[in-house]
Amino acid sequence: MSSRIVDVNGGQFQIDVSETGSGDPLLYLHGIAGKQEGEFIAKLAASHRVIAPWIPGFGGSTGSEEIADFHDLIYLYLDLLDELDLRDLPIVGHSLGGMLAAELAAVQPDRFSKVVLIGALGLWDQDNQVMDFFTVPPSEFAEAMYADQKSEAALDIATTPQSRLPEVDPETDEGKEVIDYYVERAKSMSTAAKYLWPIPNKGLSKRLHRVTQPTLLVWGDSDGICPPVYADHFGAALSDSSKQIVAGAAHMVHVEKPGEVSASINQFLSS
Numbered sequence: 001m002s003s004r005i006v007d008v009n010g011g012q013f014q015i016d017v018s019e020t021g022s023g024d025p026l027l028y029l030h031g032i033a034g035k036q037e038g039e040f041i042a043k044l045a046a047s048h049r050v051i052a053p054w055i056p057g058f059g060g061s062t063g064s065e066e067i068a069d070f071h072d073l074i075y076l077y078l079d080l081l082d083e084l085d086l087r088d089l090p091i092v093g094h095s096l097g098g099m100l101a102a103e104l105a106a107v108q109p110d111r112f113s114k115v116v117l118i119g120a121l122g123l124w125d126q127d128n129q130v131m132d133f134f135t136v137p138p139s140e141f142a143e144a145m146y147a148d149q150k151s152e153a154a155l156d157i158a159t160t161p162q163s164r165l166p167e168v169d170p171e172t173d174e175g176k177e178v179i180d181y182y183v184e185r186a187k188s189m190s191t192a193a194k195y196l197w198p199i200p201n202k203g204l205s206k207r208l209h210r211v212t213q214p215t216l217l218v219w220g221d222s223d224g225i226c227p228p229v230y231a232d233h234f235g236a237a238l239s240d241s242s243k244q245i246v247a248g249a250a251h252m253v254h255v256e257k258p259g260e261v262s263a264s265i266n267q268f269l270s271s
Contacts, residue, residue: 001018001019001020001038001041002018002019002020003016003017003018003019003060004016004017004019005017005060006053006080006083006084007083008063008076008079008080008083009076009079012063012066013056013061013062013063013066013076013080014060014061014062014063015053015054015056015061015063015080016053016054016059016060016061017051017052017053017054017080017084018050018051018052018053018054018059019049019050019051019052020041020042020045020049020050020052021044021045021046021047021048021049021050022045022049023047023048023049024048024049024089025048025049025050025051025086025089026044026048026049026050026051026089026090026091026092026269027051027052027081027086027089027090027091027092027101027112028041028044028050028051028052028092028093028097029052029053029055029091029092029093029094029096029097029098029100029101030052030054030055030058030094030096030097031093031094031095031096031097031098031118031119031251031252032095032096032133032188032189032192032196033145033153033188033252033255036153036252036255037094037254037255039255039258040254040255040258040261040262043258043259043262043263044092044262044265044266046262046266047266047269047270048090048266048269051084051086053077053080055073055096055097055100055191056073056076056191057187057188057190057191057194058187058188058191063076064191064194067194069194069195069202070099070100070103070195070202071202073100073195074100074103074104074107077100077104078104078107078108081104081111086111087111088111088112088113089111089112089113090112090113090114090115090116090269091104091105091112091114091115091116092115092116092118092265093116093117093118093120094118094119094120094254095118095119095120095121095225095226095251096121096192096195096196096200098117098118098119098120098121098122099120099121099122099195099200099202099204101115101116101117101120102115102117102120102122102204102208102211102234103122103202103204103207105210105211105213105215106204106207106208106210106211107207107210109210109211109212109213112213113213114213114214114215114216114268114269115211115213115214115215115216116215116216116218116265116268116269117215117216117217117218117234118218118219118253118254118261119218119219119220119223119225119226119251119252119253120217120226120230120234121196121200121225121226122200122201122202122204123201123204123205123230123233123234124199124200124201124205125229125230125233128227128229128230129199130199130200130225130226130227130230131144131224131225131226132197132198132199133225134189134192134193134196134197138157138158138159139158141157141158142154142155142157142158143224143250144223144224144225144250144251145157145224145225145250145251145252146250146251146252146255146256147220147222147248147249147250147256148248148256151256153252153255205237208234208237208238209237209239211238211239212239212240213240214240214241214242214268215234215238215240215241215242216241216242216243216244216264216265216268217231217234217235217241217242217243217244218231218243218244218246218253218254218261218264218265219231219243219244219245219246219253220245220246220248220249220250220251220252220253220256220257221245221246221247221248221249222248222249222250223249223250223251223253224250224251225250225251226251228245231243231245242268244264246260246261
């Protein structure tokens, strides 16, 4: 996987863009825990050139202080896509990235050939509320994110920095890795809060009818962040959609079941 910095708006934003694979381009928009998506992206890259920009505040992208709200982020990404000269390609997004993917497809439906939303945020059901994961205990957040609570990723989320960092030796490679993980996690959650707190409802439901491309909705059956009923809500608002509920997975369905999810996406995109 290669990475490069792309200047947008005269350098006001510097966007860290990762690319891997070959073939037709595919735009991938990460969720709230993008650092864990490597295996899934590698499987998508078996049949596509995956282009994966980092939202400012995540990875090496800068300029988050210049973004006032989610609508600013939408138009920043449109500027980025113009800079990269990307058109007529599929867009795949998870969680926060799924919310962004749906908005981009609504604003410029002619730019994207197909849409894949994985555990996408952006809608609101008062009877099945999206978890306010900024306020819940780490153990509850981990349970909502991963069906397998014994997985290393779930244990990392369930463990607070306060309990682990005193035991870390910052002079070792392992210690530096642990510190980097918690720094990145804190930065990512702070950025995500700008767009998702107190609720991730920015009026997407008023614009979803503009998403006329074929759309695949993928949800984990145990998603505790954005329950699977939201796949039905998205489907009801879209004119051409199909749904896949993946057993034994939660919000990070594409990380827990990378082979199954990537195979479904590749089949959908090739049909």
